[in-house]
Every structure is written in C-alpha cells, then in structure tokens.
Amino acid sequence: DAGITQSPxxxxxxxxxxxxxxxxxxxxxxxxxxxxxxxGHGLRLIYYSAAADITDxxxxxxxxVVSRSKxxxxxLTLESATRSQTSVYFCASSELDRGNxxxxxxxxxxxxxx
Amino acid sequence: AQSVTQLDSHVSVSEGTPVLLRCNYSSSYSPxxxxxxxxxxxxxxxxxxxxxxxxxxxxxNGFEAEFKKSETSxxxxxxxxxxxxxxxxxxxxSEDWASGSARQLTFGSGTQLTVLP
Numbered sequence: 001d002a003g004i005t006q007s008p009x010x011x012x013x014x015x016x017x018x019x020x021x022x023x024x025x026x027x028x029x030x031x032x033x034x035x036x037x038x039x040g041h042g043l044r045l046i047y048y049s050a051a052a053d054i055t056d057x058x059x060x061x062x063x064x065v066v067s068r069s070k071x072x073x074x075x076l077t078l079e080s081a082t083r084s085q086t087s088v089y090f091c092a093s094s095e096l097d098r099g100n101x102x103x104x105x106x107x108x109x110x111x112x113x114x
Numbered sequence: 115a116q117s118v119t120q121l122d123s124h125v126s127v128s129e130g131t132p133v134l135l136r137c138n139y140s141s142s143y144s145p146x147x148x149x150x151x152x153x154x155x156x157x158x159x160x161x162x163x164x165x166x167x168x169x170x171x172x173x174x175n176g177f178e179a180e181f182k183k184s185e186t187s188x189x190x191x192x193x194x195x196x197x198x199x200x201x202x203x204x205x206x207x208s209e210d211w212a213s214g215s216a217r218q219l220t221f222g223s224g225t226q227l228t229v230l231p
Contacts, residue, residue: 009155040223041223042204042221042223042224043158044221045219090158092157092158100146100163100165100166100208102148102160102163103158103160103219104160105150105158105159106157107155107156107157108155108156108157110155
C-alpha cells in the first residue's frame, strides 16, 4: 500500500549508543520531514529535506543527523543517544513546499533511552 | 512569526452530543490552517484545511471548522460525537498559504477528546 512506513515502531536503547530510525515513502514526494513529539510541546521539526541530497535543519536539530541518498528514504540517526532524546518520532512527506500543503505522516517510532 | 493555541487540553463529551475543539492562532500574513487527528499509536491524519477560500471548511468524518479572521480562531466542530472520534486533535498553522513553506508549520499542543457512552 502507498504511504509512509517507519521502522522500528518501538526501540529501547542506552545512552551513548547510536540508533537509526528509518522512514520510507511510496508517493515519490519531494519533501520529507522528521518531527519529535513530546508532552506539552506538540510536534517540533528536527530536519527536513527538499530532495535527494538536500537537507536542512529545523527547530531542534542538535544531536541528530539525517541523510537522503534516495527520494523515498529519509533515515534519522542519533549518533550518541541521550535521555532527553526519549520521544516519539514522526516522519512526514509532502508533494510541494507550499504553506497550504498538508503533510502525510507515518505511524511513528517510540524511542526510549535508558 | 506564527503561533497557535489550543484552548483546552482535554474535552469530554457524551456520544451523540456536539463537539467543539477550540483553536486560536496568530499570523502576520495569510495563514493556512489545518486540523489533524491522532489515534493511539498512530500518525497524524489530516481532517481538513483552510487556505484562503471558503471560511467554512468541511472535512472527513463529519467534522468542519470555521475560519474567523476577526477573532483569529479556527474552531473544530462536529454535530454528533461518535465513540470512534476519541483521539487527540492538533490545530496547525502555516504562516502564508502562498509563499510559506511546508517546513514552517507550527503545531498546537493538542486536545484530547474523550467520548463517553
């Protein structure tokens, strides 16, 4: 089925470990986004990508790395996980980079860092 | 810069009664406004969007919202709640529907809707 798939859905790891969250979309949307969702903060943008090999920082990028070698994939890496990065992470995509464009979301990855 | 405030963190209604979820926004330009719904352990799903056309916007599952510029509000309503409507709802604003960017969305902190039998 077309859509956005995130993996894993749940992950537990320890501080200092590297962890990669995967995001795959089948719409061929140019724009992709990573958000984190924390109680009381709504969703905050971590990184976004306008196309393959084009990425840029969002509101809360520190401690995260992204890459986009193919249009359909947009992995997010925590190079050295910290407890403050415990959160639910959502990947999203949109066809155009316009203010009136809705975004399409995956089901999220719940990440716990011990 | 834009901002959005969801006035209630929790709303409880009985099944079959009306739903009102309140959202106020601030924007310097001509905003786009969205309502998304999030069911447990799921991503956000678009309910409806406003982008400078008709001020009364109809969405999926019987929801609608009215854009009121004078009150800077975009409240979400439904005439009759169903048990399946229980979820968290997010109001989202984009600074400018035409020149704004999809990466410049501001999300409200959410309203948890409980539907009582």
